[in-house]
Amino acid sequence: MFYQSTRDSSLKITSAEAIVSGISRDGGLHVPESIPSLSLDEIKDLGGLGYPERAQRVFSKFLTDFSEDEIKNCVNSAYSSGGFDTENVMELRELKKGENILELWHGPTCAFKDMALQILPHLLTTSVKKAGVDKKVCILVATSGDTGKAALEGFKDAPGTEILVFYPENGVSAMQKLQMTTQEGNNVGVCAIKGNFDDAQTGVKKIFTDPEVAKVLSDNGIMFSSANSINWGRLAPQIVYYVSSYAQLVHDGKISLGEKINVCVPTGNFGNILAAYYAKKMGVPIKKLICASNSNNVLTDFIRTGVYDRNRRFYTTISPSMDILISSNLERLIYHLSGGDSEYVKSIYSELSATGRFEVNDDIKRSIKELFYADFCTEDETKATIGKINAEYGYTIDTHTAVAVGVYDKFVKDTGDCDCAVIASTASPYKFPAAVLEALGANGEYRDEFEMADRLNEISGMDIPKALSELKTKKPRFTGSVEKTEMLGAVYSLLKIK
Numbered sequence: 001m002f003y004q005s006t007r008d009s010s011l012k013i014t015s016a017e018a019i020v021s022g023i024s025r026d027g028g029l030h031v032p033e034s035i036p037s038l039s040l041d042e043i044k045d046l047g048g049l050g051y052p053e054r055a056q057r058v059f060s061k062f063l064t065d066f067s068e069d070e071i072k073n074c075v076n077s078a079y080s081s082g083g084f085d086t087e088n089v090m091e092l093r094e095l096k097k098g099e100n101i102l103e104l105w106h107g108p109t110c111a112f113k114d115m116a117l118q119i120l121p122h123l124l125t126t127s128v129k130k131a132g133v134d135k136k137v138c139i140l141v142a143t144s145g146d147t148g149k150a151a152l153e154g155f156k157d158a159p160g161t162e163i164l165v166f167y168p169e170n171g172v173s174a175m176q177k178l179q180m181t182t183q184e185g186n187n188v189g190v191c192a193i194k195g196n197f198d199d200a201q202t203g204v205k206k207i208f209t210d211p212e213v214a215k216v217l218s219d220n221g222i223m224f225s226s227a228n229s230i231n232w233g234r235l236a237p238q239i240v241y242y243v244s245s246y247a248q249l250v251h252d253g254k255i256s257l258g259e260k261i262n263v264c265v266p267t268g269n270f271g272n273i274l275a276a277y278y279a280k281k282m283g284v285p286i287k288k289l290i291c292a293s294n295s296n297n298v299l300t301d302f303i304r305t306g307v308y309d310r311n312r313r314f315y316t317t318i319s320p321s322m323d324i325l326i327s328s329n330l331e332r333l334i335y336h337l338s339g340g341d342s343e344y345v346k347s348i349y350s351e352l353s354a355t356g357r358f359e360v361n362d363d364i365k366r367s368i369k370e371l372f373y374a375d376f377c378t379e380d381e382t383k384a385t386i387g388k389i390n391a392e393y394g395y396t397i398d399t400h401t402a403v404a405v406g407v408y409d410k411f412v413k414d415t416g417d418c419d420c421a422v423i424a425s426t427a428s429p430y431k432f433p434a435a436v437l438e439a440l441g442a443n444g445e446y447r448d449e450f451e452m453a454d455r456l457n458e459i460s461g462m463d464i465p466k467a468l469s470e471l472k473t474k475k476p477r478f479t480g481s482v483e484k485t486e487m488l489g490a491v492y493s494l495l496k497i498k
């Protein structure tokens with residue numbers, strides 16, 4: 001299995017090369033040349049296995065240049081070495097018959113990003129060896145909050161790597177900020193930028209693809225790679241939990257083998273829902289992919305009309321990890337739906353960077369309509385959903401998950417389709433305690449996020465994750481911020497390049 005670029009379908013590289021480089025030199029994203037299939041029998045067999053073995057089966061279809069042992073070492077280091085607070089790594093929680101919450105936040109940073117970022121450093125260091133690279137790898141991350149911390153945790157003190165994270169100064173929760181600024185490790189750097197997530201992401205992409213910068217790094221024995229969901233090594237691990245969820249539902253007798261399910265995903269950069277698309281294409285019986293957005297509903301409009309238009313107001317919401325107007329991974333979907341037409345992708349993406357807008361052709365519009373359903377939740381709807389789920393089921397969800405649950409309710413009302421559904425739950429409510437407490441009618445005077453967490457604990461009865469409660473005693477190490485035009489300087493300074 002080889003990988004191509006969305007902007008150059010003649011590119012032919014191994015998965016190790018794709019993982020090492022992160023983004024393609026032409027500015028495109030790496031995609032598998034074909035999507036491997038899983039038979040229903042193979043899926044059924046997964047039901048009897050633990051999460052690491054399920055991951056191994058899925059990875060072996062995509063990372064064909066890795067040996068079985070290499071894959072095994074990676075999945076075991078990530079998923080069976082105690083980093084997750086549940087042995088199953090993910091949990092399916094049935095709210096009511098046919099409505100399942102897929103808890104993806106049992107990792108060390110309490111957000112679903114851990115599902116991929118706990119394994120990415122292992123995939124990357126293995127890939128570096130396999131690709132015969134003799135350089136130090138510098139991981140550059142733009143984060144809307146959760147990726148940054150998850151990447152820092154995954155890469156801290158990983159041999160042969162340095163990691164630098166940029167986050168929007170006013171675009172993350174206090175808990176998220178503290179998680180990042182207190183990060184330990186000798187190869188880490190964290191820097192706030194005066195701008196929003198899109199500014200951070202655009203800045204990172206620019207540094208990443210600048211040949212002059214690459215030359216400077218290379219002269220210093222360093223190369224860039226990415227831990228953002230533009231890296232194929234981030235996406236592949238996300239496919240696993242959709243396959244795994246289906247296998248689990250069959251195994252638990254909740255559905256029969258072959259029965260179709262709907263999948264609803266709270267979406268920002270389009271990585272998580274794209275993984276569900278890949279799972280569907282592999283053969284997992286998924287009917288609709290339900291794309292849930294917050295007030296930054298550029299994807300809702302796109303899926304409904306085929307017009308992607310980022311020229312709109314940017315909202316800072318209570319689900320900050322979804323405050324995104326340029327959803328990078330959409331480029332991969334469009335590439336696949338265009339039948340691998342990299343010239344087409346190149347033309348619409350140069351239009352996007354010139355005008356902030358593009359419109360896909362009728363064929364692609366039709367495919368998107370068939371595959372996806374899209375809607376969004378306002379801030380009030382999101383809060384109301386948290387309250388409703390708590391009242392009805394005694395279960396507390398975070399703001400991002402609430403967007404998904406709210407949109408799923410709209411989907412059911414709109415379509416009458418109540419077939420079995422999996423709703424991705426992407427963060428622990430303790431990561432966003434202020435908004436969750438307000439939604440539960442418990443807003444008041446709190447000294448800090450830790451007092452909020454204690455109150456939330458009283459209301460929800462859910463344990464406070466240790467990784468969050470221990471932040472209380474940690475001192476911030478990284479307090480600087482830079483203009484969005486000064487990001488390159490921050491990179492050189494971390495790498496001690498003049």
Ligand SMILES: *Cc1c(COP(=O)(O)O)cnc(C)c1O
Nearest residue numbers: 146268269270271272321426427
């Ligand atoms: C990153 C994130 C999302 C959005 O996921 P994408 O893959 O970027 O679409 C949703 N919820 C939470 C909590 C996140 O951290």
